[in-house]
Amino acid sequence: MQTYKRFFLVQNKFVFLRHNMNKFSFLWTVWFMEWVLFACKPSPENSSITQNNQNNKMTLVQAPEFHQDSSYEFIVKQLAFGPRVPGTLQHQNCRDWIIEKLESYGAKVYVQKAKLRTYNGKEIEISNIIAQFFLEKPKRVMLSAHWDTRPFADEDSIDQSKPIPGANDAASGVAVLLEIARHLQNNPTQVGIDIFFWDLEDMGNSEVEDSYCLGSQYWAKNPYPTNYQASYGINLDMVGAQNAQFPQEGVSIRYAKGVLDKVWQTAHQIGYGAYFLFQQSAPIIDDHYYINKIAGIPTIDIIHKDISKDHFFEQWHTHGDNLEIIDKNTLKAVGQTLLQVIYNESPEF
Ligand code: 1BN
Ligand code: ZN
Numbered sequence: 001m002q003t004y005k006r007f008f009l010v011q012n013k014f015v016f017l018r019h020n021m022n023k024f025s026f027l028w029t030v031w032f033m034e035w036v037l038f039a040c041k042p043s044p045e046n047s048s049i050t051q052n053n054q055n056n057k058m059t060l061v062q063a064p065e066f067h068q069d070s071s072y073e074f075i076v077k078q079l080a081f082g083p084r085v086p087g088t089l090q091h092q093n094c095r096d097w098i099i100e101k102l103e104s105y106g107a108k109v110y111v112q113k114a115k116l117r118t119y120n121g122k123e124i125e126i127s128n129i130i131a132q133f134f135l136e137k138p139k140r141v142m143l144s145a146h147w148d149t150r151p152f153a154d155e156d157s158i159d160q161s162k163p164i165p166g167a168n169d170a171a172s173g174v175a176v177l178l179e180i181a182r183h184l185q186n187n188p189t190q191v192g193i194d195i196f197f198w199d200l201e202d203m204g205n206s207e208v209e210d211s212y213c214l215g216s217q218y219w220a221k222n223p224y225p226t227n228y229q230a231s232y233g234i235n236l237d238m239v240g241a242q243n244a245q246f247p248q249e250g251v252s253i254r255y256a257k258g259v260l261d262k263v264w265q266t267a268h269q270i271g272y273g274a275y276f277l278f279q280q281s282a283p284i285i286d287d288h289y290y291i292n293k294i295a296g297i298p299t300i301d302i303i304h305k306d307i308s309k310d311h312f313f314e315q316w317h318t319h320g321d322n323l324e325i326i327d328k329n330t331l332k333a334v335g336q337t338l339l340q341v342i343y344n345e346s347p348e349f
Contacts, residue, residue, distance in 0.1 A: 058262075060269060063343040064183045066335035068328035074175035075167055075240065075326055083163035084171075085151040086200050087124045095127050098147060098197060101178055105185040107131035107195070112224045118203045119211035126199040128215050130224060133184045137192035139347055142233035142297060143180065143338065145173025146201030146215065146287055155317035165322040168304070168313055170201070172240025172326065176335045183339065190347045194230060198287050216287035220294035231349065232259045233299030234341070235288040239334040241313040242327040244304045246276050246334075250283030256298035263300060266340050272333040281305045302334060 077097065082090035095111075102109045112128040129147065149166030153159060177195050184193060198219070204212030233256075238244075252260050267276035283289075288301040304313045315321045 056265065058265060058269060058344070060266070060340060061344050063336070063339040064187050066183075066332055066339050067179060068332040068335065070182065071175045071179035071331045071335055072326065072328050074178045075171045076323065078171040078174060079165055079167055079323060083151070083166060084147060084149045085163050086126060086148050086203065087122070091148065094147070095129065098129055098174065098178070102129070102131040102181055102195070105181045107133050107181060107184075108135060110224060112219060112222075114218050114222075116200060116214045116218060118200070118214065119205050119208040122203075124200060124203075126215050126218065128199050128219050128224075129197040131181060131195040131197075132225075133181070133193040133195075134188055135192065137190070137347065139345075139349055140192040140194055140230040141189075141342055141345060142194050142196060142230040142291075142299065143177055143236075143342075144196035144198060144216075144233060144287060144291070144299075145177055145236040146170045146198040146213075147174050148199050148202055148215070150202040150317055153317060153319050156319055159319060162319070164317060164319055166202075167322050167326050168238045168241045169316060169321055170237060172238060172331065173236035176236055176239055176331055176338065179331075179335055180338060180342075187343075189342050189345065191231070191342070191345045193342060194228075201287055210285075212285065213287045213290055217290045217294070220290040223295060228295075230297050232256060233288065233291055233297050234259070234263065234338065235286065235291070235299055235301045236303075236334065237286055237301060238304040238313055238316070239302055240326045240331050241304055241315075242325060242330065244275055244313070244327070244330045244333075245306055246302050247279045247281035247305055247307050248277070249281050249301050249303055249305070251285070251289050251292065252300035253280060254283070255288075255292035256300045259298055260300045263302070263337060263341055266344070267333070267337040270336060270340055272337055275330065275333045276337070277307070279307060281307055282310075 078094055081094040084091045084094045099109050110130040115123055115125050117123050149164060151163045152161055153164050181195055199215035201213050201215060248260055264276045286301050288299040291297050291299040315325055
Protein backbone atom coordinates (compact mmCIF):
# COMPACT_ATOMS: atom_id res chain seq x y z
CA MET A 1 0.00 0.00 0.00
CA GLN A 2 2.72 2.35 1.11
CA THR A 3 4.71 1.72 -2.04
CA TYR A 4 1.77 2.44 -4.34
CA LYS A 5 1.03 5.75 -2.59
CA ARG A 6 4.62 6.86 -3.01
CA PHE A 7 4.69 5.78 -6.62
CA PHE A 8 1.59 7.83 -7.49
CA LEU A 9 2.90 10.83 -5.64
CA VAL A 10 6.11 10.77 -7.62
CA GLN A 11 4.21 10.26 -10.85
CA ASN A 12 1.92 13.22 -10.10
CA LYS A 13 4.87 15.43 -9.30
CA PHE A 14 6.59 14.45 -12.51
CA VAL A 15 3.47 15.13 -14.58
CA PHE A 16 3.11 18.49 -12.84
CA LEU A 17 6.73 19.37 -13.61
CA ARG A 18 6.30 18.45 -17.24
CA HIS A 19 3.33 20.77 -17.65
CA ASN A 20 5.23 23.65 -16.15
CA MET A 21 8.46 23.31 -18.07
CA ASN A 22 9.45 24.50 -21.49
CA LYS A 23 10.89 22.01 -23.96
CA PHE A 24 14.49 23.01 -23.26
CA SER A 25 14.41 22.58 -19.47
CA PHE A 26 12.52 19.29 -19.91
CA LEU A 27 15.36 17.89 -22.06
CA TRP A 28 17.89 18.98 -19.46
CA THR A 29 15.89 17.17 -16.77
CA VAL A 30 15.77 13.98 -18.86
CA TRP A 31 19.53 14.20 -19.50
CA PHE A 32 20.17 14.76 -15.78
CA MET A 33 18.04 11.76 -14.81
CA GLU A 34 19.83 9.55 -17.33
CA TRP A 35 23.16 10.68 -15.92
CA VAL A 36 22.01 9.83 -12.36
CA LEU A 37 20.91 6.38 -13.53
CA PHE A 38 24.25 5.83 -15.28
CA ALA A 39 26.21 6.98 -12.22
CA CYS A 40 24.28 4.55 -10.04
CA LYS A 41 25.15 1.57 -12.26
CA PRO A 42 26.93 -1.21 -10.36
CA SER A 43 30.74 -1.54 -10.50
CA PRO A 44 32.20 -4.02 -13.04
CA GLU A 45 32.45 -6.69 -10.32
CA ASN A 46 28.80 -6.27 -9.33
CA SER A 47 27.72 -5.99 -12.92
CA SER A 48 28.99 -9.51 -13.61
CA ILE A 49 26.77 -10.69 -10.73
CA THR A 50 23.83 -8.73 -12.17
CA GLN A 51 24.47 -10.18 -15.59
CA ASN A 52 24.56 -13.70 -14.18
CA ASN A 53 21.39 -13.17 -12.23
CA GLN A 54 19.43 -11.48 -14.96
CA ASN A 55 20.44 -13.30 -18.10
CA ASN A 56 21.46 -16.72 -16.91
CA LYS A 57 19.15 -17.54 -14.05
CA MET A 58 19.07 -21.28 -13.56
CA THR A 59 15.93 -23.20 -12.77
CA LEU A 60 16.52 -24.71 -9.37
CA VAL A 61 14.80 -27.81 -8.04
CA GLN A 62 13.88 -28.06 -4.37
CA ALA A 63 16.95 -29.40 -2.55
CA PRO A 64 16.87 -30.84 0.98
CA GLU A 65 17.72 -28.42 3.75
CA PHE A 66 21.32 -28.59 4.98
CA HIS A 67 21.44 -28.81 8.77
CA GLN A 68 24.28 -26.67 10.06
CA ASP A 69 23.87 -27.88 13.67
CA SER A 70 24.38 -31.49 12.62
CA SER A 71 27.37 -30.50 10.48
CA TYR A 72 28.86 -28.55 13.40
CA GLU A 73 28.56 -31.62 15.63
CA PHE A 74 30.67 -33.54 13.10
CA ILE A 75 33.44 -30.98 13.71
CA VAL A 76 33.06 -31.35 17.49
CA LYS A 77 33.37 -35.12 17.11
CA GLN A 78 36.52 -34.94 14.96
CA LEU A 79 38.19 -32.57 17.40
CA ALA A 80 37.34 -34.91 20.28
CA PHE A 81 39.65 -37.54 18.71
CA GLY A 82 42.53 -35.08 19.04
CA PRO A 83 44.73 -33.91 16.13
CA ARG A 84 44.30 -36.33 13.17
CA VAL A 85 47.99 -36.54 12.35
CA PRO A 86 48.81 -39.44 9.98
CA GLY A 87 50.60 -42.25 11.78
CA THR A 88 48.88 -41.64 15.15
CA LEU A 89 46.18 -43.57 17.00
CA GLN A 90 43.89 -40.50 16.99
CA HIS A 91 44.10 -40.49 13.20
CA GLN A 92 43.15 -44.19 13.03
CA ASN A 93 40.24 -43.73 15.42
CA CYS A 94 38.86 -40.84 13.42
CA ARG A 95 39.23 -42.82 10.19
CA ASP A 96 37.21 -45.70 11.68
CA TRP A 97 34.48 -43.30 12.80
CA ILE A 98 34.25 -41.66 9.34
CA ILE A 99 33.94 -45.09 7.70
CA GLU A 100 31.28 -46.18 10.18
CA LYS A 101 29.28 -42.99 9.57
CA LEU A 102 29.41 -43.35 5.79
CA GLU A 103 28.35 -47.00 5.95
CA SER A 104 25.48 -46.11 8.28
CA TYR A 105 24.27 -43.70 5.54
CA GLY A 106 24.17 -46.54 3.01
CA ALA A 107 27.38 -45.82 1.08
CA LYS A 108 29.66 -48.43 -0.43
CA VAL A 109 32.91 -47.58 1.32
CA TYR A 110 36.47 -48.39 0.25
CA VAL A 111 39.71 -47.49 1.99
CA GLN A 112 42.71 -47.04 -0.28
CA LYS A 113 45.86 -47.72 1.74
CA ALA A 114 49.45 -47.02 0.75
CA LYS A 115 52.83 -46.35 2.35
CA LEU A 116 54.09 -42.92 1.30
CA ARG A 117 57.20 -40.92 2.08
CA THR A 118 56.92 -37.30 3.22
CA TYR A 119 59.34 -34.52 2.23
CA ASN A 120 61.24 -34.99 5.52
CA GLY A 121 61.74 -38.71 4.97
CA LYS A 122 59.00 -40.21 7.14
CA GLU A 123 57.25 -43.30 5.82
CA ILE A 124 53.57 -43.18 6.68
CA GLU A 125 50.62 -45.43 5.92
CA ILE A 126 47.76 -43.42 4.49
CA SER A 127 44.04 -44.11 4.16
CA ASN A 128 42.06 -42.39 1.41
CA ILE A 129 38.38 -43.01 2.19
CA ILE A 130 36.00 -43.41 -0.76
CA ALA A 131 32.21 -43.54 -0.33
CA GLN A 132 29.96 -44.24 -3.31
CA PHE A 133 26.24 -43.52 -3.45
CA PHE A 134 23.82 -44.72 -6.17
CA LEU A 135 26.29 -47.03 -7.91
CA GLU A 136 23.80 -47.83 -10.69
CA LYS A 137 23.90 -44.23 -12.00
CA PRO A 138 26.41 -43.80 -14.83
CA LYS A 139 26.94 -40.04 -14.53
CA ARG A 140 28.96 -39.30 -11.40
CA VAL A 141 29.95 -36.23 -9.39
CA MET A 142 32.96 -36.26 -7.09
CA LEU A 143 32.96 -34.35 -3.78
CA SER A 144 36.11 -34.26 -1.66
CA ALA A 145 38.02 -32.84 1.30
CA HIS A 146 41.16 -33.84 3.17
CA TRP A 147 40.64 -35.38 6.59
CA ASP A 148 44.15 -35.31 8.11
CA THR A 149 45.53 -32.38 10.12
CA ARG A 150 48.90 -30.66 10.15
CA PRO A 151 51.41 -32.06 12.67
CA PHE A 152 52.89 -28.66 13.47
CA ALA A 153 51.78 -25.07 14.05
CA ASP A 154 54.44 -23.37 11.97
CA GLU A 155 52.38 -20.19 11.51
CA ASP A 156 52.01 -19.73 15.28
CA SER A 157 54.33 -17.78 17.56
CA ILE A 158 54.25 -20.50 20.25
CA ASP A 159 54.47 -24.30 20.40
CA GLN A 160 55.29 -24.57 16.72
CA SER A 161 56.24 -28.24 16.97
CA LYS A 162 52.87 -29.25 18.44
CA PRO A 163 49.94 -30.31 16.20
CA ILE A 164 46.97 -28.03 15.53
CA PRO A 165 43.32 -28.85 16.37
CA GLY A 166 42.35 -28.36 12.71
CA ALA A 167 38.73 -27.30 13.21
CA ASN A 168 38.66 -25.39 9.95
CA ASP A 169 41.66 -27.05 8.28
CA ALA A 170 40.24 -29.62 7.69
CA ALA A 171 37.43 -30.88 9.96
CA SER A 172 35.03 -28.35 8.38
CA GLY A 173 35.21 -29.91 4.90
CA VAL A 174 34.70 -33.40 6.30
CA ALA A 175 31.76 -32.13 8.38
CA VAL A 176 30.01 -30.56 5.38
CA LEU A 177 30.45 -33.72 3.31
CA LEU A 178 29.28 -36.06 6.09
CA GLU A 179 26.15 -33.96 6.47
CA ILE A 180 25.56 -34.22 2.72
CA ALA A 181 26.07 -38.00 2.97
CA ARG A 182 23.45 -38.10 5.73
CA HIS A 183 20.94 -36.53 3.33
CA LEU A 184 21.78 -38.87 0.48
CA GLN A 185 20.53 -41.97 2.28
CA ASN A 186 16.88 -40.86 2.04
CA ASN A 187 16.94 -38.45 -0.90
CA PRO A 188 18.44 -39.90 -4.08
CA THR A 189 20.04 -37.55 -6.57
CA GLN A 190 19.72 -38.12 -10.33
CA VAL A 191 23.46 -38.69 -10.59
CA GLY A 192 25.83 -40.91 -8.63
CA ILE A 193 27.73 -39.16 -5.84
CA ASP A 194 31.22 -40.19 -4.76
CA ILE A 195 32.72 -38.67 -1.64
CA PHE A 196 36.51 -38.82 -1.28
CA PHE A 197 38.35 -38.03 1.94
CA TRP A 198 42.03 -37.46 1.15
CA ASP A 199 44.73 -38.35 3.63
CA LEU A 200 48.19 -36.78 4.15
CA GLU A 201 47.36 -33.46 2.56
CA ASP A 202 48.90 -31.30 5.24
CA MET A 203 52.39 -32.62 6.05
CA GLY A 204 54.07 -30.56 3.34
CA ASN A 205 56.60 -27.76 3.10
CA SER A 206 55.97 -24.80 0.80
CA GLU A 207 59.64 -24.83 -0.25
CA VAL A 208 59.40 -28.40 -1.50
CA GLU A 209 57.48 -29.03 -4.69
CA ASP A 210 54.60 -31.53 -4.52
CA SER A 211 55.17 -32.15 -0.81
CA TYR A 212 51.55 -31.40 0.15
CA CYS A 213 48.50 -33.43 -0.95
CA LEU A 214 50.24 -36.81 -0.92
CA GLY A 215 47.02 -38.82 -0.54
CA SER A 216 45.28 -37.21 -3.51
CA GLN A 217 48.46 -37.41 -5.60
CA TYR A 218 48.62 -41.14 -4.90
CA TRP A 219 44.94 -41.60 -5.79
CA ALA A 220 45.27 -39.57 -9.00
CA LYS A 221 48.11 -41.89 -10.12
CA ASN A 222 46.30 -45.01 -8.87
CA PRO A 223 42.58 -44.28 -9.15
CA TYR A 224 40.25 -46.48 -7.17
CA PRO A 225 37.77 -47.88 -8.18
CA THR A 226 39.93 -48.67 -11.22
CA ASN A 227 39.05 -46.60 -14.31
CA TYR A 228 37.05 -44.23 -12.12
CA GLN A 229 35.50 -41.33 -14.02
CA ALA A 230 33.38 -38.38 -12.89
CA SER A 231 31.83 -35.53 -14.84
CA TYR A 232 33.40 -33.08 -12.42
CA GLY A 233 34.64 -32.63 -8.88
CA ILE A 234 34.29 -30.14 -6.04
CA ASN A 235 36.95 -30.07 -3.33
CA LEU A 236 36.41 -28.29 0.00
CA ASP A 237 39.17 -26.86 2.16
CA MET A 238 38.68 -24.55 5.15
CA VAL A 239 34.97 -23.96 4.72
CA GLY A 240 33.78 -23.26 8.28
CA ALA A 241 35.35 -20.05 9.62
CA GLN A 242 33.59 -16.83 10.52
CA ASN A 243 33.46 -14.27 7.72
CA ALA A 244 34.74 -16.78 5.19
CA GLN A 245 35.41 -15.56 1.66
CA PHE A 246 35.62 -17.93 -1.26
CA PRO A 247 37.10 -16.14 -4.27
CA GLN A 248 37.41 -17.94 -7.61
CA GLU A 249 40.76 -19.71 -7.33
CA GLY A 250 43.19 -19.83 -10.26
CA VAL A 251 43.59 -23.60 -10.79
CA SER A 252 39.79 -24.00 -10.72
CA ILE A 253 39.41 -21.24 -13.32
CA ARG A 254 42.01 -22.85 -15.56
CA TYR A 255 40.73 -26.43 -15.44
CA ALA A 256 37.05 -26.23 -14.50
CA LYS A 257 35.58 -22.82 -15.35
CA GLY A 258 32.14 -24.26 -16.17
CA VAL A 259 31.92 -26.00 -12.79
CA LEU A 260 33.06 -22.84 -11.03
CA ASP A 261 30.41 -20.74 -12.80
CA LYS A 262 27.67 -23.23 -11.95
CA VAL A 263 28.59 -23.40 -8.26
CA TRP A 264 29.08 -19.65 -7.80
CA GLN A 265 25.89 -18.82 -9.64
CA THR A 266 23.95 -21.33 -7.58
CA ALA A 267 25.35 -19.82 -4.37
CA HIS A 268 24.28 -16.34 -5.49
CA GLN A 269 20.83 -17.46 -6.56
CA ILE A 270 20.08 -19.07 -3.19
CA GLY A 271 21.38 -16.12 -1.16
CA TYR A 272 25.02 -16.90 -0.34
CA GLY A 273 26.66 -14.34 -2.60
CA ALA A 274 28.38 -12.73 0.40
CA TYR A 275 30.61 -15.82 0.72
CA PHE A 276 31.14 -16.77 -2.93
CA LEU A 277 32.93 -13.80 -4.45
CA PHE A 278 33.03 -13.12 -8.18
CA GLN A 279 36.69 -12.20 -7.76
CA GLN A 280 39.72 -14.15 -8.82
CA SER A 281 42.50 -15.34 -6.52
CA ALA A 282 45.92 -16.79 -7.33
CA PRO A 283 46.28 -20.51 -8.15
CA ILE A 284 46.66 -22.79 -5.12
CA ILE A 285 48.29 -26.23 -5.24
CA ASP A 286 45.66 -28.08 -3.26
CA ASP A 287 44.18 -31.58 -3.73
CA HIS A 288 42.10 -30.43 -6.72
CA TYR A 289 45.27 -29.55 -8.67
CA TYR A 290 46.32 -33.21 -8.90
CA ILE A 291 42.79 -34.41 -9.63
CA ASN A 292 42.74 -32.01 -12.58
CA LYS A 293 46.30 -32.48 -13.78
CA ILE A 294 46.83 -36.21 -13.28
CA ALA A 295 43.34 -37.77 -13.14
CA GLY A 296 41.86 -35.35 -15.71
CA ILE A 297 38.63 -34.71 -13.80
CA PRO A 298 37.63 -31.00 -13.97
CA THR A 299 37.65 -30.07 -10.30
CA ILE A 300 37.27 -26.82 -8.40
CA ASP A 301 38.45 -25.87 -4.91
CA ILE A 302 36.16 -24.00 -2.55
CA ILE A 303 38.84 -22.58 -0.29
CA HIS A 304 38.87 -19.69 2.17
CA LYS A 305 41.20 -16.93 1.03
CA ASP A 306 41.06 -13.40 2.34
CA ILE A 307 42.01 -11.48 -0.81
CA SER A 308 42.58 -8.17 0.94
CA LYS A 309 45.31 -9.80 3.07
CA ASP A 310 46.38 -12.46 0.54
CA HIS A 311 46.16 -15.02 3.36
CA PHE A 312 44.01 -18.00 4.19
CA PHE A 313 41.91 -17.58 7.35
CA GLU A 314 43.66 -15.72 10.18
CA GLN A 315 44.37 -18.79 12.35
CA TRP A 316 45.70 -20.95 9.50
CA HIS A 317 48.29 -23.49 10.74
CA THR A 318 48.13 -22.10 14.29
CA HIS A 319 46.67 -23.45 17.53
CA GLY A 320 43.89 -20.91 17.06
CA ASP A 321 42.31 -23.15 14.41
CA ASN A 322 39.84 -24.44 16.99
CA LEU A 323 36.07 -24.58 17.53
CA GLU A 324 35.87 -20.91 18.51
CA ILE A 325 36.46 -19.76 14.96
CA ILE A 326 33.80 -22.00 13.42
CA ASP A 327 30.59 -20.31 12.29
CA LYS A 328 27.59 -22.50 11.54
CA ASN A 329 26.39 -19.94 8.97
CA THR A 330 29.48 -20.60 6.86
CA LEU A 331 28.89 -24.36 7.02
CA LYS A 332 25.31 -23.70 5.93
CA ALA A 333 26.34 -21.49 2.99
CA VAL A 334 28.71 -24.11 1.62
CA GLY A 335 26.58 -27.15 2.45
CA GLN A 336 23.33 -25.73 1.05
CA THR A 337 25.08 -24.60 -2.14
CA LEU A 338 26.53 -28.07 -2.66
CA LEU A 339 23.18 -29.76 -1.99
CA GLN A 340 21.54 -27.43 -4.51
CA VAL A 341 24.19 -28.19 -7.12
CA ILE A 342 23.99 -31.98 -6.79
CA TYR A 343 20.18 -32.17 -6.59
CA ASN A 344 19.97 -29.95 -9.65
CA GLU A 345 22.27 -32.20 -11.67
CA SER A 346 20.51 -34.03 -14.52
CA PRO A 347 21.36 -37.66 -15.39
CA GLU A 348 22.28 -36.79 -19.02
CA PHE A 349 25.94 -36.32 -19.84
C1 1BN B 1 45.73 -26.20 2.32
C2 1BN B 1 45.39 -26.26 3.62
N1 1BN B 1 46.99 -26.63 2.24
C3 1BN B 1 47.41 -26.91 3.45
N2 1BN B 1 46.44 -26.70 4.32
C4 1BN B 1 47.77 -26.73 1.03
C5 1BN B 1 48.58 -25.53 0.80
C6 1BN B 1 49.70 -25.27 1.57
C7 1BN B 1 48.25 -24.64 -0.19
C8 1BN B 1 50.48 -24.12 1.36
C9 1BN B 1 49.01 -23.50 -0.40
C10 1BN B 1 50.12 -23.25 0.38
ZN1 ZN C 1 46.59 -26.94 6.25
